[in-house]
Amino acid sequence: MLASVITVVSALAASVVAVPDVQAREVLASWPATNFQKACTPGHCQAMFDISAPAGYAKDAPAFKVTCKAPQNQAYVKCESASPLAKDSSVQSMFTDGASKDAMKISVFHIWNEGATTFNASGSVEVTPSATGFTLPVTSLTGIA
Template identity: 50%
Template sequence: MFTSFLAVISTLAASVVAVPNLAAREVLATWPADGFEQKCFHPGGCTAVFNIKAPAEYVQGAPAFSAVCHPLSAEQNGTPNCEAVTDPAAGSYVESVWEVPSADDLVKLSIFHIWNEGDARYNASGSVEFPASATSFEVPVTSVTAVL
């Protein structure tokens, strides 16, 4: 009986390993970014700048945007830190936030595009991690939410 119990447990363990990664997210669109430049000061942290853009309808109903961003750390709250390069749609803006990367030689950013459509407020977002030496990257858009 003990042997059959072990066989059942082994079978269950094998089936758990075979379950697909549910944390993986569908990529709805990508935002190209270029001109990334990072400057670090010791002590004092780092600053960065980059350009980011997206065409209209990159997801249904989204307006186009083109911006120059200066990411804030996750601890900083305040006004949007990306300046529009072209006239944004009314109520539309982009924000960027530094995140903690998985390694010291990487940069991790989260980007948010917020816009209004009728009575709804939309937020499309994505995160990307890339080598600190990179000057361009693509942000996978993995979430679009709406608040009515």
């Protein structure tokens, strides 16, 4: 009896290990990025790119068109507006090491206010330094009243 229980538990454990624990995230919107570059000086690297979104890409979100200059492995940095942003709206970005040594993880978030509610739309994507552009999937939208 004990041998049967051990066999069943072992089989269940093996089946759990064989199933990846990865859930596909719903893509709420996509932001196109162009003019991507990675620039490095001794001790400092920076990802630079232009990124934009149309008005209404998610729940009455305002449009934006910005240039981001994100330093590697540092806090989010505010992107520079290429066109007027809606009042109380900002876009910030950062980049960190990717899953492989040849990848960079670019993260961007857009914050805006609607009345007393602050919204934050964000996403991340991994790119190679040789890329000239990418599409950033927006996978999170939160609102705090």
